[in-house]
Amino acid sequence: MRNPPTRLLLGPGPSPCYPQALDALAQPPVGHMDPYFLRAMDDLSAGLRKLFGTNNELTFAASGTGSAGMEMVLTNLVSPGDRVLVFAHGVFGGRMAELAQRLGGKVKIVSQEWGRPFEQATIISEVEDFRPAVTCLVHAETSTGVLQDLSHIGETIQNAGGLFVLDCVTSLGGLELKLDQWQVDAAFSGSQKCLSCPPGLAPVTFSSRAMAKRRSRMQAISSWYLDVELLSNYWGGDRAYHHTAPVNMVMALLASVEAVLEEGLVECFSRHKRTYHYMREMMGQRKLQFFVENESHRLPMLNTIRVDSKIDEKAHRQRLLEEFGIEVGGGLGPLAGQVWRVGLMGNGARESSVDALFQAWDALRL
Ligand code: PLP
Numbered sequence: 001m002r003n004p005p006t007r008l009l010l011g012p013g014p015s016p017c018y019p020q021a022l023d024a025l026a027q028p029p030v031g032h033m034d035p036y037f038l039r040a041m042d043d044l045s046a047g048l049r050k051l052f053g054t055n056n057e058l059t060f061a062a063s064g065t066g067s068a069g070m071e072m073v074l075t076n077l078v079s080p081g082d083r084v085l086v087f088a089h090g091v092f093g094g095r096m097a098e099l100a101q102r103l104g105g106k107v108k109i110v111s112q113e114w115g116r117p118f119e120q121a122t123i124i125s126e127v128e129d130f131r132p133a134v135t136c137l138v139h140a141e142t143s144t145g146v147l148q149d150l151s152h153i154g155e156t157i158q159n160a161g162g163l164f165v166l167d168c169v170t171s172l173g174g175l176e177l178k179l180d181q182w183q184v185d186a187a188f189s190g191s192q193k194c195l196s197c198p199p200g201l202a203p204v205t206f207s208s209r210a211m212a213k214r215r216s217r218m219q220a221i222s223s224w225y226l227d228v229e230l231l232s233n234y235w236g237g238d239r240a241y242h243h244t245a246p247v248n249m250v251m252a253l254l255a256s257v258e259a260v261l262e263e264g265l266v267e268c269f270s271r272h273k274r275t276y277h278y279m280r281e282m283m284g285q286r287k288l289q290f291f292v293e294n295e296s297h298r299l300p301m302l303n304t305i306r307v308d309s310k311i312d313e314k315a316h317r318q319r320l321l322e323e324f325g326i327e328v329g330g331g332l333g334p335l336a337g338q339v340w341r342v343g344l345m346g347n348g349a350r351e352s353s354v355d356a357l358f359q360a361w362d363a364l365r366l
Helices: 019-025 035-052 066-077 091-102 120-130 154-159 208-215 228-235 247-263 265-285 313-324 351-363
Strands: 058-063 083-088 106-111 134-138 163-167 186-188 201-206 302-306 339-343
Touching (some): 019 247, 035 058, 035 201, 035 247, 058 228, 058 247, 066 091, 066 134, 066 186, 066 201, 066 228, 083 091, 083 120, 091 106, 091 134, 091 163, 120 134, 120 154, 201 208, 208 228, 247 265, 265 302, 265 351, 313 351
Parallel strands (some): 083 106, 083 134, 134 163, 163 186
Antiparallel strands (some): 186 201, 302 339
């Protein structure tokens, strides 16, 4: 048996797992059609609905990581020739644009300087102007640490006759989501961020409007594995076999979701906020700067810290990992070498994580 090193995962994910999730993984699997497992699937869907803030019947865990969730949502909802409007203020908006292009969508990308969210007024006027079939937005941009406010745009997207797609990979389980109130039609997430489960499942949800569009498509979608219409018959409906569900991962994600619900959503979200405040205090004591200047635009669960351009940040991250067992993330794309991304997600959102990080930070004389 191999023994992986003990790590404190304070990067952009995976995050430190809930012990309940690890216990669930270690159980002997049951069959993917076992009535016990089918009940667990229902419980997981119900729990995910609470976290997403939706009553969408079709809410489940897709097999694969967050990108599989993104691909499932867009593959089912973007038909060739569809006008797709993507707001990109970091890596993951760009990824949705690329995917929509691959699917044959006529994509318009609206960009924003990294480190800032879009003004909702900008989103509204772009939607009114372009009248997209699908509008895509990232709620919590993990590459920059920016939170996107989207409370007032859903109505405009609906009035323009399109669907609203939201990337909730980093926000689900760490921030309050109100997908129904915000009129979001489809959203996806990942198991390894604020849900503190290993990577491998992508919570997804589809509104009845989204499913009506999916069902009205003229041609079959190119992916069989990600076809939500087929999957809806396994997660609900006739319980027809589609693919062998990763049963232990589903049980582990259920354990994580139950851990969040047992703590209470309000308490869980405020723990993330409190941990961010503590992080801010510790950074202030060391005169460290956030990359995201405006406090109200910052994500509590993903902090981007500016690093001194004179230091070899990669070598320091390596030492942090090897000597202290702490993982943090480096900058992506244009932010490479300029920031560290410190994730305080799910079970990792604790003052003790921040203490461990800064003890190591001080020892490394950063
Ligand atoms: N979207 C966002 C905002 C992310 O942070 C990530 C991963 O970090 C993804 C999508 C892709 O998820 P995954 O790496 O689990 O495939």
